[in-house]
Amino acid sequence: MIAKLIITSLFCVSSVFTYAQTRSCLMESFRAEKITIRAGFNLGGVTPTSIPQEIRSIENYSPILPFSLGVEMPFFQINEDWDLLTGINVKSSGMKAGAYAENFRGMINLENTPYQNVYGYFTGSVKTKIHNWYIEVPVTARYGLNEKFNLLGGLAYSQSVARSMEGGVQDAYIRLGNPTTQKLDVPNASFKVANIVRKFDIAAQLGAEYNINEILDVRGMVNYGFVNVLHAPTENQPVSMHNVFFNLTLGYDLPLSR
Amino acid sequence: MTTLTLNYSRILVMLISVLTTLSITSCIKDALPNIEADIVSVENSSENFFLEPKVTNREVKLFLNKEIADITAFPFQFTLSRGATSTPASGTPQDFSRPVEYLVSSENGEFSKTYTVTATDEKASFAPSFFDFENYKIDDQYKYTTFFDLQNTQPIDTWDSGNAGFVLSISPLVKKEPKLYPTQFTEQAHAGKYAVKLETKSTGVFGAGVKKPIAAGNIFLGSFDSGNVMGDPLKSTMFGLPFDKKPASIEGYYHYTPGAKVIDENSKPSTEKEAGSIIAVFFDADALFQRTGTYFLDGVNLLTDKSIIATAELYDENKTEGDAYKHFQIPFTYLSEFDEQDLNSGRFKIAIVLSSSKNGDRFVGAVGSVLLVDDLKINTQ
Numbered sequence: 001m002i003a004k005l006i007i008t009s010l011f012c013v014s015s016v017f018t019y020a021q022t023r024s025c026l027m028e029s030f031r032a033e034k035i036t037i038r039a040g041f042n043l044g045g046v047t048p049t050s051i052p053q054e055i056r057s058i059e060n061y062s063p064i065l066p067f068s069l070g071v072e073m074p075f076f077q078i079n080e081d082w083d084l085l086t087g088i089n090v091k092s093s094g095m096k097a098g099a100y101a102e103n104f105r106g107m108i109n110l111e112n113t114p115y116q117n118v119y120g121y122f123t124g125s126v127k128t129k130i131h132n133w134y135i136e137v138p139v140t141a142r143y144g145l146n147e148k149f150n151l152l153g154g155l156a157y158s159q160s161v162a163r164s165m166e167g168g169v170q171d172a173y174i175r176l177g178n179p180t181t182q183k184l185d186v187p188n189a190s191f192k193v194a195n196i197v198r199k200f201d202i203a204a205q206l207g208a209e210y211n212i213n214e215i216l217d218v219r220g221m222v223n224y225g226f227v228n229v230l231h232a233p234t235e236n237q238p239v240s241m242h243n244v245f246f247n248l249t250l251g252y253d254l255p256l257s258r
Numbered sequence: 259m260t261t262l263t264l265n266y267s268r269i270l271v272m273l274i275s276v277l278t279t280l281s282i283t284s285c286i287k288d289a290l291p292n293i294e295a296d297i298v299s300v301e302n303s304s305e306n307f308f309l310e311p312k313v314t315n316r317e318v319k320l321f322l323n324k325e326i327a328d329i330t331a332f333p334f335q336f337t338l339s340r341g342a343t344s345t346p347a348s349g350t351p352q353d354f355s356r357p358v359e360y361l362v363s364s365e366n367g368e369f370s371k372t373y374t375v376t377a378t379d380e381k382a383s384f385a386p387s388f389f390d391f392e393n394y395k396i397d398d399q400y401k402y403t404t405f406f407d408l409q410n411t412q413p414i415d416t417w418d419s420g421n422a423g424f425v426l427s428i429s430p431l432v433k434k435e436p437k438l439y440p441t442q443f444t445e446q447a448h449a450g451k452y453a454v455k456l457e458t459k460s461t462g463v464f465g466a467g468v469k470k471p472i473a474a475g476n477i478f479l480g481s482f483d484s485g486n487v488m489g490d491p492l493k494s495t496m497f498g499l500p501f502d503k504k505p506a507s508i509e510g511y512y513h514y515t516p517g518a519k520v521i522d523e524n525s526k527p528s529t530e531k532e533a534g535s536i537i538a539v540f541f542d543a544d545a546l547f548q549r550t551g552t553y554f555l556d557g558v559n560l561l562t563d564k565s566i567i568a569t570a571e572l573y574d575e576n577k578t579e580g581d582a583y584k585h586f587q588i589p590f591t592y593l594s595e596f597d598e599q600d601l602n603s604g605r606f607k608i609a610i611v612l613s614s615s616k617n618g619d620r621f622v623g624a625v626g627s628v629l630l631v632d633d634l635k636i637n638t639q
Contacts, residue, residue: 051287053287053288053289054290056286056289057286102289103292103293114426114427114428114430176430178369179294179369180295180370182314182422182484183296183315183485184487184488185489186488
């Protein structure tokens with residue numbers, strides 16, 4: 001019995017030691033020798049992951065204010081090759097796009113009629129303008145391939161600080177019920193639905209970085225948001241929409257004095 | 259005057275939000291097998307026709323030029339929705355002395371629609387001068403009434419109404435029936451079996467919300483643009499049919515019951531008097547076209563346009579006592595001269611517009627006002 005007690009206490013003591021050692025290692029790994037100022041382009045759009053078959057063509061696309069600005073800090077060195085980064089970015093995610101849809105089935109509200117939330121089919125051109133400002137906090141793992149090249153991957157949480165979404169339809173008609181009913185011309189429909197844009201997003205990011213010299217780098221990252229950008233009921237919005245952006249930035253290192 | 263309660267000027271199509279997409283055209287997939295089963299347009303060369311063919315959701319009307327087209331073996335050619343098929347096929351000669359039915363099936367095979375294709379090779383498609391309101395049909399889907407007339411036993415389009423627009427005032431959950439609509443048939447006839455019944459209806463909370471609380475019962479010579487029901491209701495009416503005689507008076511029989519409470523466009527009680535109206539207008543459609551680009555008067559300019567040559571108007575505020583119809587005859591008042599030599603050319607049109615609420619065009623009237631009309635006749639000189 002005594003022997004057992006001793007072994008147990010030894011084990012405990014050794015565990016405490018081990019923990020203390022690990023902890024001191026951990027503390028040393030946390031380091032912040034520099035911060036990086038990062039500015040560049042943020043190009044992309046809000047799109048279904050897979051474009052539905054009812055979309056027959058994309059008629060036009062243009063980005064809106066496609067810029068991002070932020071600061072970044074490596075905060076944890078895992079080993080020689082790996083380290084972790086975090087920071088804070090302001091991103092303008094905006095686009096204008098036009099698409100032609102054919103027999104798109106969804107819920108339709110005809111204003112000022114009892115036809116609210118009835119199923120129908122929509123055919124026509126749709127123009128959408130969506131522009132959201134996000135404050136983003138990423139956590140990124142970086143792997144050094146060699147002196148010059150790094151690979152990056154991580155997750156980011158974004159909080160929207162300004163949202164807007166509007167658009168209209170052209171040359172459009174709807175059919176209520178089934179596709180053999182009378183075509184109803186849609187003379188002038190417009191929508192302004194900023195309030196259905198979700199206030200946050202969580203995204204996966206993947207990319208690569210090239211060190212131009214000691215203090216300058218250029219980085220490209222693909223951002224895919226997991227969260228459906230719109231929080232309308234699924235009947236109204238059968239396809240989920242995601243922030244898909246390519247972020248191309250120039251980073252400028254500032255050493256931190258200790 | 260007509261009043262159609264089509265206040266649905268804008269729609270918010272939430273699903274549209276879905277259509278926001280990146281410009282990655284390579285992501286565009288092959289189209290789904292099409293679900294539409296429409297005859298989209300007529301393909302025969304235009305010299306086969308003396309008037310543009312009329313294609314609606316389940317009907318095609320052809321106006322064949324006798325000198326070029328043979329009505330007994332006309333190879334009607336048409337375009338279908340992408341991928342759709344039809345029996346008979348496009349371009350196969352058919353005998354159009356009687357209406358021919360075409361079955362159109364969608365590409366995915368799930369939906370089909372029967373089109374009735376009618377043809378006439380009588381160039382003189384002038385409006386008749388007598389209307390007995392004995393012939394009507396009920397819409398397959400929405401169950402509203404449409405009156406037509408017969409000319410040499412062939413049906414011809416004469417009357418239309420705002421019924422197709424009123425569809426959007428009836429809840430989609432309600433079982434459709436003819437008496438829900440402002441324009442109906444009735445067996446309470448002056449002569450024959452049927453007459454037209456016009457009843458001012460409420461458009462419900464949705465209509466009231468856009469200051470169009472009522473829909474007057476209405477019927478008119480001409481056509482209603484049912485594809486445009488979400489546009490301006492007064493502009494959806496196309497009044498007038500070609501007429502080849504000089505009208506002298508209009509006579510016929512009616513029975514009127516004004517509704518109890520007149521309301522205005524704000525749904526508030528109004529001091530305006532309710533009355534039924536019977537209006538006939540003879541006008542120069544060519545002159546109208548040159549100025550406005552359309553051959554038809556509409557709910558806005560029916561009594562005011564400069565192309566009007568003569569009018570005959572009747573307004574009655576009083577309840578017709580008893581069940582019997584009341585006879586009327588009103589002479590046309592000529593406002594301007596016209597060249598009678600041109601009567602055969604089709605440039606002159608006649609519009610007859612009947613309404614259970616005379617101010618229905620301003621959405622003022624009494625729900626429940628009923629105007630019955632039968633055996634209308636245009637007396638000519």
